[in-house]
Amino acid sequence: MRVAIIGQGYVGLTISVGAAGAGHSVVGFDVNEGLVAQLNAGKSHIEGISDSALAGFIGSSAYRATTDAAELNGADVIVVAVPTPLDAARNPDLSFVHAAADLITENVKSPALIVNESTSYPGTLRNEIAARITGVDHLYASSPERVDPGNNQWGTKNTPRLIGGLTPEAVAKAREFYLTFCDSIIEVSSPEVAEAAKIFENTFRQVNIALVNEFAQIADALGISGREVIEAAATKPYGFMQFSPGPGVGGHCIPVDPSYLAHVANQVGVPATFIKRANEVNLAMPAYVVKQVIAGSGGSIQGKNVVVVGVSYKSNVADTRETPAAAVIDLLRDQGATVTWHDDLVDTWRGETSAPIGGDIAVVVTRHDGIDLKAIANCGYVFDCTGTIAGADGI
Helix, strand or coil, X not given: CEEEEECCXXXXXXXXXXXXXXXXXXXXXXXXXXHHHHHHCCCCCCCCCCHHHHHHHHHCCCEEEECCHHHXXXXXXXXXXXXXXXXXXXXXXXXXHHHHHHHHHHXXXXXXXXXXXXXXXXXXXXXXXXXXXXXXXCEEEECCCCCCCCCCCCCCCCCCEEEEECCHHHHHHHHHXXXXXXXXXXXXXXXXXXXXXXXXHHHHHHHHHHHHHHHHHHHHXXXXXXXXXXXXXXXXXXXXXXXXXXXXXXXXXXXXXXXXXXXXXXXXXXXXXXXXXXXXXXXXXXXXXXXXHHHHCCCCCCCCEEEEECCCCCCCCCCCCCCCHHHHHHHHHHCCCEEEXXXXXXXXXXXXECCCCCCCEEEECCCCCCCCHHHHHCCCEEXXXXXCCCCCEEC
């Protein structure tokens, strides 16, 4: 098949490589000219896809990136894999989805299977994509992405894939396509079910992370270790799933998807109070971290040199989207500290450059495998958000 993937980020490039590896001819479209040039030079920007693997697909003409939307025309399958962020008021922002739909209307003149992998609320495929694309009778299906950056156990091939379509023909075509590089296909009754399943998966994680974050604060006030309690509870072989406390949540899924679910819930008259409270708890965790750092540093960090270690949102991944480290740094600076940051995987971020580990205080937000524990130990006071550094204060 000739396949076009709109968006070449973590999701789009992963699907592009999966489809190219299955023998399809893949065109990866992105508006970022620098990214397209990098990809065509065989340079991958995500974990799990090596430069050599990408270069091999480019060399065999199985894959190429482009900024020319006209190259979408003639594709048998077009996958939409664009960001679905929140706006300044933390409401869903579907501008990238709408832009992708408009590109298809303007450039695609022959029928194709249009698959939306971008995470969004139920009704997005039907009302925001299919209803927006005009001029050609396409097939439409939803197959929400299940990409977990840095996960070496579960990837595109062995993670079960949900498919819901507007017609049986769309489901059949989507099944045929994804079975070429995915082991397990699960058909659901509608695209709305597929869309809702994805955002519920991440809402489940958001809510449980908020629960352990709130419990960690309760345990600290009681003078006991919240982590020890959680580990003790996890010895129960049924009815309990272990989550760990931390400085908040990051990435493009957990901090974002629950707000999409809350948005559509409000539209149908069901206030998502539980989901909103979970968001509030996790968004407040950086302030709790800074409060604990101040308390552990003698009551003030005014004029002290603080290094924040690990600014990506996840261990061994360079992705800084929605990272709680941003709020931790800003709040530390608000308290008068001189703050630098260090990350083995992130060279530059927010106009700043990774600095050496050192200073009066070290706040470990994210721990990568290559972390320099000796350098951290040389700081006067260490606060560890990960619960993995012996002897350090933490959540």
